[in-house]
Amino acid sequence: xxxKGESQFFEVLVRRYMExxxxxxxxFTHNVEEAKDLSQDALLRAFxxxxxxxxxxxxxxxxxxxxxxxxxxxxxxxGKIFWERLGDEPEDGFTRKELTxxxxxxxxxxxxxxxxxxxxxxxxAMPKKQRTAFLLRNHQGLSIADIAKVLETTEGTVRVYLxxxxxALRQSLLEFV
Amino acid sequence: MKSHADMxxxxxxxxxxxxxxxxxxxxxxxxxxxxxxxLQGCGHCNRFLEDLHKLLPQISQPREFSPAFWADYYDxxxxxxxxxxxxxxxxxxxxxxxRVWLVPAFGTAVVAILAFALVLGKGSWQANPERPVExxxxxxxxxxxxxEFFKSMDMLESLRLIESLDRTKTGAKNI
Numbered sequence: 001x002x003x004k005g006e007s008q009f010f011e012v013l014v015r016r017y018m019e020x021x022x023x024x025x026x027x028f029t030h031n032v033e034e035a036k037d038l039s040q041d042a043l044l045r046a047f048x049x050x051x052x053x054x055x056x057x058x059x060x061x062x063x064x065x066x067x068x069x070x071x072x073x074x075x076x077x078x079g080k081i082f083w084e085r086l087g088d089e090p091e092d093g094f095t096r097k098e099l100t101x102x103x104x105x106x107x108x109x110x111x112x113x114x115x116x117x118x119x120x121x122x123x124x125a126m127p128k129k130q131r132t133a134f135l136l137r138n139h140q141g142l143s144i145a146d147i148a149k150v151l152e153t154t155e156g157t158v159r160v161y162l163x164x165x166x167x168a169l170r171q172s173l174l175e176f177v
Numbered sequence: 178m179k180s181h182a183d184m185x186x187x188x189x190x191x192x193x194x195x196x197x198x199x200x201x202x203x204x205x206x207x208x209x210x211x212x213x214x215x216l217q218g219c220g221h222c223n224r225f226l227e228d229l230h231k232l233l234p235q236i237s238q239p240r241e242f243s244p245a246f247w248a249d250y251y252d253x254x255x256x257x258x259x260x261x262x263x264x265x266x267x268x269x270x271x272x273x274x275x276r277v278w279l280v281p282a283f284g285t286a287v288v289a290i291l292a293f294a295l296v297l298g299k300g301s302w303q304a305n306p307e308r309p310v311e312x313x314x315x316x317x318x319x320x321x322x323x324x325e326f327f328k329s330m331d332m333l334e335s336l337r338l339i340e341s342l343d344r345t346k347t348g349a350k351n352i
Contacts (some may be wrong), residue, residue: 014254040254139237146202163194173232
């Protein structure tokens with residue numbers, strides 16, 4: 001591939017996949033800077049290893065696998081997943097009103113923080129593949145078939161992962177419903 | 178007083194997994210219609226599905242990032258790519274011109290060394306060369322001689338013994 005073609009390909013790759021890669025990494029790390037580093041690393045690796053893509057799966061499942069593996073390696077190295085601090089990010093879902101309609105603002109924030117922490121805790125306690133399956137389905141909207149390809153497992157196994165993950169999260173968040 | 182969590186009930190066991198798939202819009206048509214039929218008459222499963230509709234979208238609330246953030250992000254990736262390529266370039270610049278003549282040059286050198294070795298070493302290679310006698314160390318030679326000496330001494334001893342036996346026999350006859 002000529003230099004010009006390479007740079008065009010790189011631009012398309014980054015523009016098309018940077019947000020997806022970044023959001024997956026953010027789901028794993030909950031830290032913007034780390035998510036940036038990991039997702040950028042994934043994009044650079046995808047670019048340098050494009051010849052390894054054999055076309056048996058679609059490009060985006062190949063790319064998702066790369067991102068997920070980088071994130072899993074990172075969390076393995078780091079040991080444990082992060083806990084987001086209470087009330088750090090007011091734009092997060094759990095500050096929304098449906099959880100806490102009749103509460104004062106400080107109560108709502110405390111409740112939202114607690115719920116967020118509970119989610120993180122529950123996700124952290126899950127087996128890696130179960131957590132990944134849930135994040136890819138719930139956050140990224142990947143189909144079960146694609147998740148199976150990313151995780152190199154069967155669709156049946158992904159369904160089981162998904163069911164267990166959702167059941168665990170529902171159980172831990174019942175009091176916030 | 179019962180807590181909210183205590184008041185909530187779980188879904189029917191045989192439908193729970195299907196309800197999760199149903200929520201996500203997964204599963205084949207027959208499975209989905211089976212779930213829909215069941216939902217018409219089951220309050221527990223309806224509440225379970227409601228819970229999923231309340232909880233799961235909130236867990237996945239995406240954070241918004243400004244266009245400036247994405248512009249910086251893009252610039253950073255390009256910078257990183259450039260840095261990586263420059264890092265690669267310094268040794269590639271050294272190796273690449275060499276690669277053209279490296280293989281033939283190496284092959285020629287190997288052939289030349291083999292040819293030299295054959296010419297210079299011609300006739301000096303033998304499969305099982307016999308060790309010349311003069312190269313046997315002197316200590317071993319001395320040992321061999323000593324062995325011969327001891328053998329001859331043994332023979333003399335034997336001779337004396339025979340002679341003394343003979344003498345005894347002849348003495349006995351004379352008596």
